[in-house]
Amino acid sequence: xxxxxxxxxxxxxxxxxxxxxxxxxxxxxxxxxxxxxxxxxxxxxxxxxxxxxxxxxxxxxxxxxxxxxxxxxxxxxxxxxxxxxxxxxxxxxxxxxxxxxxxxxxxxxxxxxxxxxxxxxxxxxxxxxxxxxxxxxxxxxxxxxxxxxxxxxxxxxxxxxxxxxxxxxxxxxxxxxxxxxxxxxxxxxxxxxxxxxxxxxxxxxxxxxxxxxxxxxxxxxxxxxxxxxxxxxxxxxxxxxxxxxxxxxxxxxxxxxxxxxxxxxxxxxxxxxxxxxxxxxxxxxxxxxxxxxxxxxxxxxxxxxxxxxxxxxxxxxxxxxxxxxxxxxxxxxxxxxxxxxxxxxxxx
Ligand SMILES: [Zn+2]
Numbered sequence: 001x002x003x004x005x006x007x008x009x010x011x012x013x014x015x016x017x018x019x020x021x022x023x024x025x026x027x028x029x030x031x032x033x034x035x036x037x038x039x040x041x042x043x044x045x046x047x048x049x050x051x052x053x054x055x056x057x058x059x060x061x062x063x064x065x066x067x068x069x070x071x072x073x074x075x076x077x078x079x080x081x082x083x084x085x086x087x088x089x090x091x092x093x094x095x096x097x098x099x100x101x102x103x104x105x106x107x108x109x110x111x112x113x114x115x116x117x118x119x120x121x122x123x124x125x126x127x128x129x130x131x132x133x134x135x136x137x138x139x140x141x142x143x144x145x146x147x148x149x150x151x152x153x154x155x156x157x158x159x160x161x162x163x164x165x166x167x168x169x170x171x172x173x174x175x176x177x178x179x180x181x182x183x184x185x186x187x188x189x190x191x192x193x194x195x196x197x198x199x200x201x202x203x204x205x206x207x208x209x210x211x212x213x214x215x216x217x218x219x220x221x222x223x224x225x226x227x228x229x230x231x232x233x234x235x236x237x238x239x240x241x242x243x244x245x246x247x248x249x250x251x252x253x254x255x256x257x258x259x260x261x262x263x264x265x266x267x268x269x270x271x272x273x274x275x276x277x278x279x280x281x282x283x284x285x286x287x288x289x290x291x292x293x294x295x296x297x298x299x300x301x302x303x304x305x306x307x308x309x310x311x312x313x314x315x316x317x318x319x320x321x322x323x324x325x326x327x328x329x330x331x332x333x334x335x336x337x338x339x340x341x342x343x344x345x346x347x348x
Contacts, residue, residue, distance in 0.1 A: 001347070003286055004208035006200055006339045008332060012179065014038060015196035015335075019186050022109060022172030024078020025095050028222040029053060031074045031192075035220050038199055042206050045218070050233040055220035059202075061212040066239040069217040069312075070342060071301050072194035073224030073245070076187070077325060079171040081110065082143070084161060088154035089147040092122070092171060096225035100141035102326040106187075107174040108148060112164035120150040122173070182332040183257070189321050189328040194244040195220060197319070197335055201342035212346040214239075221301050230301035231308035240275055240313045242345060243302035244338065246321035246330070247293060254291040255320040257330050260337035263316040266295040268303035272313035279315055282344040289337045291320070317341055 023031035032055050039047050039057050046058040061067075077096040085091060090110070094100075103122050110118045125145050126132035132139075139145050148171065154160045177186040184193070198218055205212065217238070221229030224245075234241070247253075247261030255261040262283070264276055283290040302314035319334030 003340055003343050003347075004204045004210060006204050006336050006343070007207065008336060010203055011196050011200035011335060011339065012184070012332070014199050015184065015193060016177060018074065018192040018195060019175045019177045019188055023074055023076055024170050024172050025075040025223055025225045027078070027111060027170035027172070028075045032220065032222060035074060035195060035199070039202070039218075042202055045202070052232065053222045054229070054233045056233050057218040059212055059216045059218065061215040063213060064215040067215045067217065067235060067237055068240045068242070069219050069234055069238055070198060070242050070244055071219040071221055071230045072198050072243075073191045073221040073229050073301055074195050075222045075225050075229065076190070076192070077225055078173060081165065081167050081169045081171060083167065084157045084165065085147065086157055088156050088160040089149055090120070090160070090165070091143065091147055093143065098325045100146045103173050104141065104146070106176070109172050110148065110150070110165055111170045111172070113166055113169065114164050116164050118150055118152060118163055118165055120148045122146060123149055176327070183329060184332065184335070185327065185329040187328060189330055190246045190324055191224065193246060193321065193330055193335060194318050194338065197339040197342060198244060200339045201346060204339065204343050205346060210347065213348055216346060224301045224304070227299065228304050228308070231304045234305065234310065238310070238312050241302050241305055241310065242275070242279070243300045243314065243316045244342065245300050245316060245318045246324060247291070247318045248295040248298055248324055249320045249322045254293045256291070257320045257322055258333040259289045259291045260317055260319055260334055260341050261291045261293045263293055263295055263298070263300075266298040266300065266316070268299050271302070271315050275313040275315040278348070279317060279341065279345065282348055283341060286340060286344045288340045288344065289333065290341065
């Protein structure tokens with residue numbers, strides 16, 4: 001059978017909504033609500049939250065004897081206020097694994113305890129070339145040499161506190177989304193791109209009046225970037241888990257921005273051979289553009305479930321994303337390929 005068409009306008013619009021909703025790990029409730037709202041447009045999906053804040057939607061299949069799950073994460077890299085300096089500027093602590101130089105100069109938002117937000121930007125402490133000369137280039141970027149300059153009149157810790165800013169406030173970096181000729185350039189395509197692919201797959205089946213072959217759980221994880229996102233939230237009789245997360249593009253990799261990738265091994269070791277083979281066969285059968293790859297510095301939510309004791313087959317697919325955990329970019333072709341792959345799996 002041929003696959004139902006993918007609504008690419010819907011996919012890109014929903015992805016735009018997700019990217020423009022800040023969600024550093026631990027502060028993902030707004031984007032979780034946005035996904036829940038989107039899922040509510042598909043009657044028949046039973047949507048619940050885990051206590052940890054993940055979203056779990058259950059979709060009844062033609063059969064229910066061997067339930068499956070797909071997981072993708074909406075939390076992103078970000079930071080938290082570690083200290084308010086005597087200058088009124090902020091020292092941060094990172095949330096997730098990234099290098100400070102990848103966010104240097106980026107706009108950011110600090111979310112205060114009272115629900116206010118304060119804008120600012122992340123700079124080197126010795127940012128001005130006219131003041132610090134060669135030190136701008138030579139200074140090592142670390143927690144001590146990076147700081148937030150708030151867009152507010154403050155020159156002391158007290159004045160910053162008067163804005164409502166405190167230690168422990170979450171900080172989100174601007175996504176800086178630009179779409180050009182099918183290229184989608186933004187921070188946090190990891191993994192909002194795949195959440196948008198999941199929703200576009202659901203819409204493709206609904207639009208075509210189709211039902212998944214097996215009862216399927218859609219798990220939207222909110223703690224992936226710190227390693228334990230999908231460690232919980234699945235039914236005990238789950239048989240298979242397909243993690244949908246970005247593919248690592250770069251030197252030595254087969255992945256690119258125009259294909260979906262099947263990851264057969266990453267830092268956590270090999271994925272489930274049988275389930276990986278099944279996904280490969282589905283891609284061949286439906287002429288889905290795909291690559292098979294190995295990611296050298298990478299862990300996934302599927303492995304988080306394995307480590308937590310999940311006794312299921314786990315595999316990993318996703319669109320190629322260039323410059324991951326930096327200023328990321330993919331192409332609509334990779335997003336469509338990933339969505340088609342999810343659709344093929346749901347119907348298989
Ligand atoms: Zn990810």
